[in-house]
Amino acid sequence: xxxxxxxxxxxxxxxxxxxxxxxxxxxxxxxxxxxxxxxxxxxxxxxxxxxxxxxxxxxxxxxxxxxxxxxxxxxxxxxxxxxxxxxxxxxxxxxxxxxxxxxxxxxxxxxx
Amino acid sequence: xxxxxxxxxxxxxxxxxxxxxxxxxxxxxxxxxxxxxxxxxxxxxxxxxxxxxxxxxxxxxxxxxxxxxxxxxxxxxxxxxxxxxxxxxxxxxxxxxxxxxxxxxxxxxxxxxxx
Numbered sequence: 001x002x003x004x005x006x007x008x009x010x011x012x013x014x015x016x017x018x019x020x021x022x023x024x025x026x027x028x029x030x031x032x033x034x035x036x037x038x039x040x041x042x043x044x045x046x047x048x049x050x051x052x053x054x055x056x057x058x059x060x061x062x063x064x065x066x067x068x069x070x071x072x073x074x075x076x077x078x079x080x081x082x083x084x085x086x087x088x089x090x091x092x093x094x095x096x097x098x099x100x101x102x103x104x105x106x107x108x109x110x111x112x
Numbered sequence: 113x114x115x116x117x118x119x120x121x122x123x124x125x126x127x128x129x130x131x132x133x134x135x136x137x138x139x140x141x142x143x144x145x146x147x148x149x150x151x152x153x154x155x156x157x158x159x160x161x162x163x164x165x166x167x168x169x170x171x172x173x174x175x176x177x178x179x180x181x182x183x184x185x186x187x188x189x190x191x192x193x194x195x196x197x198x199x200x201x202x203x204x205x206x207x208x209x210x211x212x213x214x215x216x217x218x219x220x221x222x223x224x225x226x227x
Contacts, residue, residue: 039213041157048207048217049149049157060215092157096213100173101147101159 006104023093121221134208
């Protein structure tokens with residue numbers, strides 16, 4: 001199975017400051033069609049997960065543009081340009097290039 | 113408005129069975145591949161099963177293979193998860209999620225396996 005490793009696992013951030021989460025996979029996530037199927041999810045306290053980013057860098061509708069995704073191959077990053085209070089929660093990366101689908105351990109973002 | 117609604121979660125004894133349902137509202141389920149994902153209390157997300165639009169492609173995580181069965185009824189706009197031989201470590205909130213990349217999630221249904 002492809003192992004997804006996130007860092008850091010805990011991310012205290014000051015309001016208005018940037019934040020960055022890394023996600024690394026044990027195999028390349030480039031699929032045979034040339035696309036890279038790496039997604040980012042946000043799970044606010046007490047809520048269901050919500051997809052933020054698909055195929056590395058495509059933002060879902062209604063996701064604020066302060067969220068951005070980048071990366072290639074086995075190394076990916078989620079960035080928040082200016083953290084707001086509503087961004088508190090756990091963030092997960094997930095690959096859907098290989099079976100079984102696998103998630104990272106989650107990164108807990110909190111406000112300092 | 114489009115949304116998914118899971119149901120069927122309950123308290124069940126080890127070795128027991130349960131059938132979860134996922135209903136779609138506001139959109140036709142028969143144009144989407146579907147998944148089940150679970151989250152044990154205080155833990156991360158675990159993908160457990162996938163079913164294609166016509167049910168011809170099905171995948172399971174090793175942790176549930178041979179015990180869980182995913183199915184769908186497109187006429188009923190629903191997806192199901194039959195869970196047999198339940199174990200303590202199957203205790204989790206179970207979510208259904210739309211598309212291969214999980215673009216939409218339901219609110220989840222809690223399954224508790226305990227004697």
